[in-house]
Amino acid sequence: MTRAALRCTALLLVACGGVATPAPTPTPATMPGPAPLQRVGDAASRNGECVACHDEIAAQWQDSLHRAAYTSPDFQSALRSEPLPFCRGCHAPEADPRRPEPELAALGVACVSCHLPQGDAVLSARPADAPRAAPHPVLRDPAFAAADACANCHEFTFPDRRPVPEYMQTTVREHRASTQPDRSCADCHMPRVATNDGAAVRSHAFSASRDLAWMREAFTVTAQRPAPDRVELSLDLHEDRVGHAFPTGDLLRRLVVSVAVTGVARRTAPQRRYLARHWKHARPGKGPGVRTLDHDDRLGVGEDPRVLTFTLDPADAALPVEWRVRYERVEAFVGPGEDGARVVGGLDLFEGTLPSE
Ligand code: HEC
Ligand code: HEC
Ligand code: HEC
Ligand code: HEC
Ligand code: HEC
Structure with missing residues (x-):
């Protein structure tokens, strides 16, 4: 008799000798989350x-x-x-x-x-x-x-009562919908x-938004000038490196994509686009108020590269153009639009200059 067979017999004997009870299904452990916690001790x-x-x-x-x-x-x-x-x-x-x-x-x-x-x-x-x-x-x-270890804190709805709950952070569902749900x-x-x-x-450093090298590896930018008065920036997210939208997490984070014509005689004003969750106020004028999502144009995993086109004044066609992609952490908006923002931090991710055509 082989060793394995011996073991089986021994197990069988135990099983036959005792009352046949099904193996207990382990109770799933409570996963971490917000207070109140059931804390034992100090x-x-x-x-x-x-x-x-x-x-x-x-x-x-x-x-x-x-x-x-x-x-x-x-x-x-x-x-x-x-x-x-x-x-x-x-x-x-x-x-x-x-x-x-x-x-x-x-x-x-x-x-x-x-x-x-x-x-x-x-x-x-x-x-x-x-x-x-x-x-x-x-x-x-x-x-x-x-993701269960993180989900109770990294995805949640606004605390106010609304007919249909809306999310303040959606990192977990973004992750589930990404091309990396199994990581x-x-x-x-x-x-x-x-x-x-x-x-x-x-590692327990959990560095992300303050780490320039880590953030820069998330995507690449290519800039071109398909016509003298047009600038095209293409942002290509590295799908194997990011497991959710970029930016994810806090509701007011954004990517700022900007172009500016250089030279004294320029006619075109600098232009900026925001890739973010764009919010509107359901009841404007009433304090911080109720924010609802207007639209979301962050870089998503599994999408084609995002191409942003900027048009210049034809008079500037001969001038070089500086472009920049910046990640910003916004605390609050201080005007009607998105330009007036209290920015508390951020990182300059990519920048470059396109020569004149
Ligand atoms: C008296 C020293 C000591 C204290 C106090 C202690 N640990 Fe440990 N812990 C160890 C050692 C030694 C190991 C085994 C080697 C290793 O995994 O680092 C370990 C293992 C672990 C593991 C891996 C367990 C496994 O086998 O999978 C975790 C997680 C852990 N500790 C977390 C904690 C946390 C959280 C606390 C506080 C509540 C804590 N430890 C308190 C010494 C300690
Ligand atoms: C934000 C949640 C979080 C915090 C805070 C945290 N841990 Fe962990 N820790 C985890 C998770 C999740 C894992 C298991 C990751 C995996 O293996 O997939 C882990 C793994 C570990 C391990 C096993 C490491 C290994 O790779 O074998 C030890 C030991 C440990 N933690 C100790 C600590 C100690 C000590 C602290 C505080 C100084 C701490 N953790 C704080 C979430 C956390
Ligand atoms: C108890 C709640 C809680 C749990 C559980 C938790 N987090 Fe967090 N996490 C937070 C909070 C709150 C912050 C924001 C801290 C700050 O900057 O004020 C944060 C910040 C982070 C950051 C930094 C983000 C940045 O902007 O750079 C990363 C990365 C992160 N968490 C990953 C994880 C992962 C991965 C897990 C699961 C293994 C996890 N967290 C579990 C509450 C939690
Ligand atoms: C395939 C790798 C990958 C996986 C899986 C992944 N992340 Fe990330 N995460 C990144 C990278 C790269 C960044 C930096 C780029 C960015 O912000 O999207 C990042 C950024 C973040 C940030 C910083 C917020 C910000 O400003 O964008 C948080 C918070 C975070 N991740 C939480 C999570 C949580 C929670 C999960 C699981 C549900 C998760 N991540 C799964 C790679 C990953
Ligand atoms: C369910 C958990 C949860 C609740 C409730 C919550 N947060 Fe957070 N908060 C997080 C997590 C997780 C992050 C990290 C995401 C990231 O880095 O983008 C975060 C990030 C932030 C940040 C960015 C911090 C930094 O260092 O960049 C601020 C500011 C913040 N939260 C303020 C608030 C305020 C104010 C409230 C109440 C209105 C609130 N949070 C409620 C989980 C929570």
Whole structure:
């Protein structure tokens, strides 16, 4: 009898000897999300323990936007114009959304927010064959390796009551509709990096919008002048690198595509186009008001390259043209159109000059 057959017999004996009960279906683990969380113990000291043992991952997290989700000047400034418990729920999930305790709020999206959404066992996406066992209970769920780990925070609707709910962020459905639905968010956003002891561990830096090199790899731009008074910019998203629209996430992010004729005698005013979710106010004039989506022309995954055409005054046909593609983080609009915007940050992604024809 082979070893495998022996094992089978042993298993059979156990099964026959006992009462036949179906294998228990594992209860799916609670995935991380906004407050209120079912927290066991004190979040700050629990988080301090994770940080103390996992020092390399902790250093990446310390510099991340997850860590700064509540304390960052950008969030604090936005919160002042909309001071809602709703906002604190995601940006400070460890604190009471109504009366946030400063120490707990300052944790932002912490180790415990993602890894201890419920109960006392640390949520892990790894299979049980880890080379080194953890000195703490571990709850394994493959869903934590999928978009589920991010979905409760990275996709949500406006908090106001409206007949048909509308989304403030749609990264998860964009991901599902993309050509990369089988690659998890972590696959791109948590690349494996080498640690001091030689292991390759998922990065917790989560850098995206502040990382010029990373943002520039998302697409390429080619510029041409098919006629003396016409400029064409073609933006080609790299589908294998982006798993959702560009920009995704916060509702007021945008790409600004601009062209300007250079030279003293120019007749054409500089021109700008915005690739973004374009919002309109359902009840204009009433405070920050209710925003509804007018149209969405962000770069989508799976689309042909986007071609933008700009027409120049024929008198400028002989002049060189400077073009630029910039990514902007807008905090608020300060006029009727989209030109008047309070821009709190951004990156110059691509620029160039087209010689005269
Ligand atoms: C006393 C030190 C210590 C503390 C405290 C600690 N860890 Fe760990 N943890 C380890 C060691 C050692 C391992 C196994 C080696 C490894 O994977 O780094 C581990 C493994 C893990 C794993 C992978 C588990 C697996 O087997 O798949 C995760 C996730 C994790 N820890 C997260 C946390 C979080 C979150 C906290 C805080 C709630 C925490 N750890 C607290 C030492 C610690
Ligand atoms: C925004 C959510 C989030 C935060 C915050 C977070 N983690 Fe993780 N962590 C994850 C996810 C998701 C994975 C599993 C990714 C995968 O394997 O697909 C993971 C994996 C790990 C692992 C296993 C790494 C590996 O590749 O084997 C350890 C250890 C860990 N985290 C510790 C921590 C510690 C310590 C902190 C705080 C300093 C922390 N995490 C903060 C989401 C988070
Ligand atoms: C508890 C809620 C929560 C969970 C869970 C969560 N995030 Fe986040 N994430 C946030 C918040 C809030 C921010 C914005 C922080 C800021 O800039 O104020 C953020 C920021 C980010 C950023 C930085 C975006 C930028 O503009 O550069 C990335 C990337 C990111 N998250 C990816 C992930 C991924 C991938 C997962 C799942 C593995 C995940 N997050 C899970 C709440 C969460
Ligand atoms: C195939 C790789 C890939 C996958 C999968 C992916 N992303 Fe990204 N993500 C990127 C790249 C590249 C950027 C930078 C370009 C951009 O902003 O779209 C980015 C940017 C972001 C940003 C910054 C916001 C901004 O301004 O655009 C957030 C937040 C984010 N991703 C969250 C997620 C979440 C959540 C998931 C899973 C539902 C996910 N990503 C899946 C590659 C990926
Ligand atoms: C369900 C979770 C959730 C809620 C509720 C939420 N946010 Fe966020 N917020 C996020 C995530 C996730 C990001 C990261 C997306 C990105 O980087 O584009 C983010 C990004 C931001 C940013 C950009 C931060 C940066 O560093 O660039 C600001 C500002 C912001 N949120 C303000 C608010 C305000 C104000 C509210 C309440 C009206 C709010 N958020 C409600 C999840 C949430």
